[in-house]
Structures are given as C-alpha cells and as structure tokens.
Amino acid sequence: MKTNSLKRSVLAVAVSLGTLAAGQAWAAEQFIPIPSYRVGPYASGGSKYYGGLIDYINLVNAKEGGVGGVKLTYEECETEYKNDRGVECYERLKAKGEAGASMFNFMSTGITYATMDRASQDKIPLVTIGFGRADAKDGSVFPYVFPLITSYWSQASAKISYIGQRLGGMDKLKGKKIVNLYHGSAYGKETMPVLEAFAKKYGFELVNVEVPAPGTEQQSQWLEIRRQQPDFVILRSWGVMTPAAIKAAAKVGFPRDKIVAVWWGGSEEDVIPAGEAAKGYIAGSFASDGVGFPVIQDIQKTLYANGKGNLSDQAAIGTVNYNRGVIGGIMMVEAIRVAQGKFGKKALNGDEVRWGLEHLDLSPARLKALGAANMIPGVKTSCANHEGSGYTRFMQWDGKAWKPASGWIAPDNSVLDPLVKASADKYAKEKGITPRDCSKEK
C-alpha cells in the first residue's frame, strides 16, 4: 500500500512534468482557473460544485477534444472560502496558460467582491452564478462581472411571486404577513430593500427578524415568529442556519411548507441534517438536481466508468451542488465557444471571453443539444443585462429527494430595474466610472 502510493506520487510528478513539456506541443490551450474550496466549513458544498465543474470541462475535452479544437486546461487552487486566500489564488492563476486566465468563478460573494477591482484592471471576467452583486446586472457599469441566471434580488422577487401563486393571485398578498428571517451578515441583509419595495407594491406586512451569525441559535426568533403568526416565512439562510431553522420551525409547529428559502438553503446538505422535520420544506433553485439529464449521464459514462471522474464519492453525482457545478461548467464553456465565433479558434484572453459572456444565448433548444434541457432557464445576456435570465424555480423536499414545486418564475423587473440602476449608478459615482454606452456595443 505504502510503496504503491509512493509509486503513484513519483508517477504523478513525472506525469505533471511530462504534461508541462507536452504543453508546448498542443496547438492551443484555453486556461480555466478553478479556485475551489474542498476544506473548511463549506467543503461539502464546494467539493461537489467544483467536482461538477471540472467533470464538465473534462467531458468537453474527452468528447470534442476541447472547444473548437482548443483544449481546455485548468488548475485548482484552494481558497478555503477565505477572502485573503481567494486573492492569493487569483494572483497565482491570473497569468497562467497561453493567454492568461479565461474567467474566475469563485462561488463566494466575499472573494468576488475582493477581486472585483483587480479583475477589471486585469480585464478578466468574474462569473457569479446565482449570487454576487445584484446591481452587476448593469453591464454598462460592471463590464467584467456576470451574475448569471439569477441574482439575489431576482430570487427575492421570485419568492414573492411564488407566495402569490400559492395564495391564488398577487392581489391576495394584501394584508398578509411575511417574515423575512435573515442571517445577521451583509449577505443576509442584501435582499431587504427589495422585499420592502414589494411589500409596498402588494400591501403585505414585512417583518424582518435577524438571526445572529452563524445561526445555530434560533429559539427566540422562532418564538417571535409564532407570536407574529405570519402566513409565510422567507428564509434567507446560509450554512448551518438552514437545518437549525427547519428544526426550530418544527419545534414551534410552524408548517415547513410555508417556509420559502433562498437557493443556498436548497441542497441536500441543508435538509438531511434536519431529518424528518425537513419534510415539505421549500427552497429556491436555479439548477435542477438529479441524474436524469443526458449531460450528467454522459459524465457518468465517459468519465466515471473509466475512473476519470473528479469526485471519489460517486453518490454526489446528481446532487444539487454537483449539478450547479456542471451548469457552471456549461456557462463557462459556452462563453468560450461564443467568443471563439468572433475571435477565432485560438487561446482567448480574458477580455475576449468577456465578449463571449456578454453574448451568451442558451435557448431551450441549445440547452437540449447540450443535454441539459430544462436544467436551467434559458439564458440570453447582453451589455445591458449581464444576468441573462432572472428566472428561479422552487423545489420541495419530500424527505428523500427534491420535487419541483413550481415552474420557472420570472422576476418582476418593473420593481427591480430601478433599484439595480440606482445601486449601479451609486457605485459608478463612488468609483469614478463612466458607464459604457450599451447601444454602441455589438
């Protein structure tokens, strides 16, 4: 056993040196940095997410020999979900590869914020799928930031629409009471202005209840909720706060199907610790789970059957976080593909990939061709709209698996757009940025 692992390590060094030398032989290579987190408090989600992402990259390499004949290469760097380590990884990886890093996908709001200025300076796009600055939807102020598919604000809007659907119409929201139970951090407070705007629009009462970070203690908050007797509870949770909230809700007898959580609270890791109490609980989602999608089955067949998969635990395939990673891979690879259409089939630099991200067009037909039909909503980005969709759907945990609880719900942009504009303008003023004119972008 021992000699075996030693042999493997020696072999590994030899192989990595070999690939280093062989690297020159390839016609062109597109480098994708992978700033993953596989240790630390969020490792369980991070390993699966980045496992899915890497599997997809390997799948594209194995099946098509890369994108347009350009092989995709990657290198991992451990961030531990810490901002300073993230910055270190960014600096380490940004100049690697033939044309530098294509884009960064940190899966962490903090690191994304910390690298935003650097990335704009270095002209490398930041991809934040489902999270990040909501106002970065405005590509005229944030040319290098892409909050793809859905931002927190769009999700907050979708939650209100979903609750409206459950009540039987948006007009039924009037006079209802909704509690926003939020994580006591910058992240937790981010949706408050949006929810308040909707409370004003539809005339429901919004009660904000804070849970101090990390959120393991929620007894007094749920007693307060019982006293308030709300119709719904919006759960803006994070990490350990989610199972703790579900358990506390069960204790005070609040029906779990009246809890509507953000997508961070919608993975297996969030509900399984809560056990039976989680039955009926509802959470948002932007990437469907399950192994039923052709792309996931392709990964199983092409990679895992040949021992080339990234994850050692194959049970993780098809979980919410894994599928999110695959979706992340699809978005990134498609951006490179689109950019190649304009700049040619060669190794592209960050600025060229940025153009690709800004002209993504993942129609339902294209998604079907990729084997991911209905896994995500259709995405079409532009200079003025870096989000490209904003659709969210809701899932219900039945005790064993997530079941769809709604279709894709559109955000109410009549309320969100002015907020996005105001916030982006404020940022531009603080930073002294002159917004691009999107009508001149092609």
Place this chain on the structure above:
Amino acid sequence: MIYREAGQFKINYQSDSAILPIVQDRMFMIGLMVVSFLVIPVLGSDYFLAGILTPFLILSLAALGLNILTGYAGQLSLGSAAFMAVGAFATYNFMIRIPGIPLLLALVLGGLMAALVGILFGLPSLRIKGFYLAVATLAAQFFIEWALTKFGWFTNYSSSGVISAPEMQVFGIVIDSAAKKYLFTLAIVALLTLAAKNMVRSSLGRSWMAVRDMDVAAEVIGIPILKTKLLAFAISSFYCGIAGALWAFVLLGTVDPQAFDLHRSFQVLFMIIVGGVGSILGSYLGAAFIVLLPIVLNLIGQLFHGAISTQFLSNMEMMLFGGLIIFFLIVEPLGLARLWQIAKEKLRMWPFPH
C-alpha cells in the same frame, strides 16, 4: 565565527544602546532593506508581491500589535481582529465623509480611532487578568462585528454591507499596481516596526514588562498600572487598526466585517505563539509561518495534481499544517524567534563550540 563580535568595542553610550549592536546584524538589516525596497519590487512577479508578500507584511503588523499587548504587557487579548475592523471602517468613513482627505492622514486617524476603542475595551484589564481578560476582549470581537453589521451608517448604507475601498493616493501617486501597493505597505510596516522596537526598549517598554512579570511589584516600585495597561491597549490597537485598514484597502479592496471575524483574531494570536511571545522578530516569523506555510503546502500539492484526489490533497494540507504547529510548539515552546536566537548563539561559537 560568523557572529563573532571580537574587536567590536562600544566606546560610548550611543553605540552601547544601538538597536543592532553587532556589525553583522547591521549589515544584514541594511541588506534586507535594500533587497525588499529596491530589488523585490522590480524582480517580483505580481503573484509574489500581491499574493504573498503583501498579506504577510500586513499580518505581521497585526501580530506586532498583539505582541505589544500580550507579549510585552502580558494582557491576553482575543480582540485583535475587532480592532483591525475598527481601523478599516474608521479609515473608510474618514475618506468618504471628509472629501479630499489625504490617505495617510485617514490611515492615522483610523488607527487612532482603533486606539480609542482599544482603551475602552482595555478598561476591564484593570480588574481582571489572564483567561478572564481574554473573555472580556472576546466581547469586543463580537460586539464590534455586530455593530458594524447592524448600523448602516458605518457602511454608508450599502445594500450588501460590503463596501469597496476608494482609490488610494499618496502625494499625488495613485497606488494601483501590485508593486506600488507592496512598497506602500512595506514603508508603513517598516516605520511602525522601528517605532515598536524603540518603544519596547524605552522606559515605556520596561514598565510593560514589569507589569507583565508581576503587576503588584510593578505598582510598588512606582509604575502607574492604569496608564501603562491602557497605553499598551491603545498602542496595540493602533497597530492592529493600521493593519486592518491596510488589509481592507491594499489587499482586499473591500471593507467587510466578515474579513475580521473571530477566526482572524485566533490567527493573529497563533502567529505570536508560534513566532515568539514578546519578540518583534517573532511577530514576523509567526506571520510567515501561519500565512505562507498553507500556501507552500498547497503549491507542493499542485505537483501531485492528477495522481491523488484533490480532496485528499486539500485535507492533507490542513493536517500537515496542524502537525507542524504541534511539532514546533513541542520542539520550541518559546517560538521560532527563540530558535533563531539559539542559531545565532551557535553561529557565534562555530566552528569551535565548547
């Protein structure tokens, strides 16, 4: 042999009380300064400057701050990150609320604000000691983090609470590149280190050490306990505050309460424990150990990329790191600085030890 001081005579008080009494040390220090100020910024890559050296220098400064309080004055503190946060947020608020304020002035004012808060949370130290004081400073950690998240005024009512640092300018030079940021940090850290070194050699430093070793005896010989302890808190917090501001402005570019959580306080505390409690050099060695070792292990792990699962490598890195901390604490409980001191002694005798 290498460190032989034979022939180096101290003929006046000035040379007797010099910071570096031995010629070799002086030469080494001058060489180090020349290399770090002139050579590294030119030759170093962006990654080396911005990814490795800048965070190392900033955390060394924070460790230095804590070392003044814990190592020299003997007051155990778990609130270093909180004082860093105060420094960062105060600097940010000075910069956006007073238009046109020079960066350096804002930095100093931010440090002074941290000193003020440090004094406030240092008050319990007049009554309680040791572990109990650590718990009291822990309150600072939780309270300040909570207050910065709770009250929107501190973050200028930003919806996400994470604010991006404004542009930095010193004497008309915009600090934007990795090399400039590094030089800016290095200059501040070098200056403050020199100040700290002199402080601990002065009467103030001696009264700190007297209080640390036995406060009743110190009081009996006429050292004002109140003033000494509170000054230690103030100066330590000033250092931490400056470090926090640099961390937010130079390294991250965002001012975020989460960057200064309890974990950061522990990290700084571990730095001085590993590096050497009550030693200026120890603050640097400790910061190097805690900041650089995980990165080095990670880089070594990259060599095995592909053969061993990355998950295993990442976890291995943590285990190795923990193992090395335990190893060093067993081999040299007084810290890496003590190890260096022993090496120096050996070099002095080399090659003819008794």
